[in-house]
Amino acid sequence: MPHTLQRLLADEQRAFLHRDRRAWIAHLERVRAFLGEGLAEADPSRPVLILGAGSGLEVPWKLAPRATWGWDADPWSRIRTAMRHHRWPPWVFEDLTGGLSALEAAAQRSLREPWAKGHVRPRERALSRLAGLMPSLGVEAATLGTWIETHRPGLILSANVMGQFGVVAQRLLESVLGPCPWVADPEAPDPLGEALDAWIARTVRAHLARLAASSAPLRLVYDRGVIHGGADLALGAWNEAWMEQIEGAGQAEVEDPLCGVDPRVELITADRALHRQERWLWPVAEGQTHLVEAIALGPSTM
Numbered sequence: 001m002p003h004t005l006q007r008l009l010a011d012e013q014r015a016f017l018h019r020d021r022r023a024w025i026a027h028l029e030r031v032r033a034f035l036g037e038g039l040a041e042a043d044p045s046r047p048v049l050i051l052g053a054g055s056g057l058e059v060p061w062k063l064a065p066r067a068t069w070g071w072d073a074d075p076w077s078r079i080r081t082a083m084r085h086h087r088w089p090p091w092v093f094e095d096l097t098g099g100l101s102a103l104e105a106a107a108q109r110s111l112r113e114p115w116a117k118g119h120v121r122p123r124e125r126a127l128s129r130l131a132g133l134m135p136s137l138g139v140e141a142a143t144l145g146t147w148i149e150t151h152r153p154g155l156i157l158s159a160n161v162m163g164q165f166g167v168v169a170q171r172l173l174e175s176v177l178g179p180c181p182w183v184a185d186p187e188a189p190d191p192l193g194e195a196l197d198a199w200i201a202r203t204v205r206a207h208l209a210r211l212a213a214s215s216a217p218l219r220l221v222y223d224r225g226v227i228h229g230g231a232d233l234a235l236g237a238w239n240e241a242w243m244e245q246i247e248g249a250g251q252a253e254v255e256d257p258l259c260g261v262d263p264r265v266e267l268i269t270a271d272r273a274l275h276r277q278e279r280w281l282w283p284v285a286e287g288q289t290h291l292v293e294a295i296a297l298g299p300s301t302m
Contacts, residue, residue, distance in 0.1 A: 020285075027282040027292065031058045031221050034278075034294045035157050038219040039063040046154030049147070049216075051096060052161025055080035058221070059159050061087045069151075071096060072161075092147065097165050097203045099139035100172060106133045107176040127181055130173075131191040139203040145210045156216045160292070162207065163223030163257040166200040201259040208266040217298040218272075220263060224279065225291035228253040233281055233289055245279065246291060264295055273300040 021028075035050075035058070042048050044065040053059055053070030054077050061068075062085065070081060071092040078091045095101065110130035113119040121129065148156075173181060173196070183190035211218055224242050227233065230252035239245040243254055268274055276296040283289050 023283045036060040043154040048155045049153045051158040056084045061085035098141040131195040134195040139206045158220040204261045221294045224293035226255040227289045
């Protein structure tokens, strides 16, 4: 699985970096400022962890304390960071979700009948089998939890990575099952698509639970929504129902990459309060705009 994941992430990162970035300036400035504020305020005597550090495009590494770690399973992420920022930080090349190996194994099992070695199931039966297996898959994010318990970071940043959990899982399943295993008609039942959405929601919650269990201040940037189409998109006044804040979507297709999970709800505890929240639109590509949400959480003042 590590090689499969690294290949998929490397492909995603190459596609991302090859897009026209001229329209990204406003997004990059905002995300760098938001993450940079946290890095500038971090306790230099304690480790800092940057999740989804990637190639360093969105992370202002010049502000990072010396004991700052990057986490990204893309095998080229650390090298690109070094080339861009002249830093060679310690790095974790692991699956951040903790569940992709089990997902790939379940997809492989679904393809074959257990009673006849090498006998391939008909495609529809294989997809149905996988949909039935997915609710039982574990998604504990154990590696992240162990790292946090071992290193006790003084700050954790998340650089636009949570919204990618579902994208990588979808690409992984397509690499095993073949192209287009999903039902094209949005009005028709899609058991595998529904099972994947449920898996994504459980994975995001497990990831957030590991962050919530830490004592570190948190700064997270993530895709809150993905808008396909729309004209003259804009954001109205802050609205807890994020879809209602988007203006100009019209008949556009709006996706929830977190599948119903609200990170703010998952992370606010008796000891940790929400100190800041903001949203902005990021035109990623022609006809594709992301609604980005950024939140900062720290010790409760109560």
